[in-house]
Amino acid sequence: MTDIRTAIETELKRLELPDGGNLVSRDMVRALSVEGGVARFVIEAPTTEMAKKMEPLRAAAERAALSVEGVESASVALTAHEQSAKAPPKPAGGSDEDAPSLKLGGHPKGGQSSIRPASVKSLIAVGSGKGGVGKSTVSSNLAVALAKQGRKVGLLDADIYGPSQPRMMGETKRPASPDGKIIEPLKAHGVTFMSIGLMLDPDKAVVWRGPMLMGALQQMLSQVNWGELDVLIVDLPPGTGDVQLTLSQRAQPTGALIVSTPQDVALLDARKAMDMFNTLKTPILGLIENMSVFHCPECGYEAHIFGHGGVSKEAEKLGIPFLGALPIDLETRLAGDEGKPIALGDGPMAQAYAQLADRLVQGGMA
Ligand SMILES: Nc1ncnc2c1ncn2[C@@H]1O[C@H](COP(=O)(O)OP(=O)(O)OP(=O)(O)O)[C@@H](O)[C@H]1O
Numbered sequence: 001m002t003d004i005r006t007a008i009e010t011e012l013k014r015l016e017l018p019d020g021g022n023l024v025s026r027d028m029v030r031a032l033s034v035e036g037g038v039a040r041f042v043i044e045a046p047t048t049e050m051a052k053k054m055e056p057l058r059a060a061a062e063r064a065a066l067s068v069e070g071v072e073s074a075s076v077a078l079t080a081h082e083q084s085a086k087a088p089p090k091p092a093g094g095s096d097e098d099a100p101s102l103k104l105g106g107h108p109k110g111g112q113s114s115i116r117p118a119s120v121k122s123l124i125a126v127g128s129g130k131g132g133v134g135k136s137t138v139s140s141n142l143a144v145a146l147a148k149q150g151r152k153v154g155l156l157d158a159d160i161y162g163p164s165q166p167r168m169m170g171e172t173k174r175p176a177s178p179d180g181k182i183i184e185p186l187k188a189h190g191v192t193f194m195s196i197g198l199m200l201d202p203d204k205a206v207v208w209r210g211p212m213l214m215g216a217l218q219q220m221l222s223q224v225n226w227g228e229l230d231v232l233i234v235d236l237p238p239g240t241g242d243v244q245l246t247l248s249q250r251a252q253p254t255g256a257l258i259v260s261t262p263q264d265v266a267l268l269d270a271r272k273a274m275d276m277f278n279t280l281k282t283p284i285l286g287l288i289e290n291m292s293v294f295h296c297p298e299c300g301y302e303a304h305i306f307g308h309g310g311v312s313k314e315a316e317k318l319g320i321p322f323l324g325a326l327p328i329d330l331e332t333r334l335a336g337d338e339g340k341p342i343a344l345g346d347g348p349m350a351q352a353y354a355q356l357a358d359r360l361v362q363g364g365m366a
Pocket residue numbers: 128130131132133134135136137138159162164237238290291326327328329330332333334336337
């Protein structure tokens with residue numbers, strides 16, 4: 001197996017970058033593994049801008065891996081070390097070393113050791129390729145639905161650039177840290193909950209580099225007093241960046257749920273997110289279609305605003321469980337904005353989330 005890995009690396013050394021060096025000499029290859037003839041790895045570009053231009057190189061890397069004897073299929077994901085393109089501009093007078101108290105966002109510690117809290121039985125990552133598809137809405141409602149079924153549930157909002165859980169869970173106070181080391185999480189609607197957003201100054205832009213993001217995630221998992229949990233749901237940022245990479249590699253998630261709208265552009269990005277999780281060997285527990293249909297409350301007409309059935313077809317194609325379709329629902333949006341997730345009630349949307357929660361419990365995932 002080592003020989004195949006070495007042979008793949010040798011092939012990758014042939015792939016030169018326009019600004020000098022090759023994929024190996026520039027230390028861009030991550031998580032290279034070969035199992036049962038399947039080669040998987042991640043190419044980590046220094047910036048999102050550069051990653052966007054590297055698709056031809058990614059395809060060439062896949063072909064290079066396939067050319068090695070013993071490799072039957074290859075899966076290569078592209079990610080970026082620094083999410084510079086998405087990060088807001090630097091605030092006047094600020095610097096990217098500006099860290100909030102408890103030095104959140106410092107460089108990660110402990111090499112490649114696990115950052116998964118020992119007291120957490122199951123860790124479920126909720127991801128999406130595209131932003132705004134309802135990943136945070138699904139995370140908060142699923143957490144509440146699981147808590148209603150008597151599970152001990154934690155919710156970690158790891159969406160560094162758009163932490164929305166404080167608003168959706170209706171808790172915005174800054175968590176206490178009596179000893180200055182361990183952070184006490186908040187409790188909302190029966191869920192133990194923590195958001196990176198609660199530790200940041202809302203008026204200050206986040207200008208952290210990749211290692212600082214990884215450090216922040218590490219702290220959110222290991223410096224928070226999560227207590228005994230049946231399941232910790234991690235609401236990820238959209239896309240395939242450092243937070244996803246670190247979580248997959250160092251927190252051994254039980255699996256990932258992928259949220260998408262039926263729209264082609266959302267599905268395209270969802271595929272990339274799934275490819276990343278596959279490459280990092282995080283099992284994909286299922287796909288959820290959000291905003292699948294709008295039922296007009298006046299006339300009963302069903303409008304498929306973002307298309308129809310795309311996510312279930314994709315799930316079938318990939319052999320991944322399709323966990324359900326959630327309609328576009330005004331009450332869901334209003335409840336999220338009010339900090340009282342719709343799953344708290346007992347209407348049709350709450351029932352849909354209860355079913356989703358039930359599936360995870362029955363499947364031994366939560
Ligand atoms: N099924 C739904 N019906 C109506 N509105 C919804 C639904 N799902 C999500 N929304 C609304 O859409 C907006 C975006 O949702 P949300 O923040 O959950 O998406 P996200 O994928 O987490 O976005 P981001 O990538 O920015 O974190 C929110 O205002 C939310 O209330």
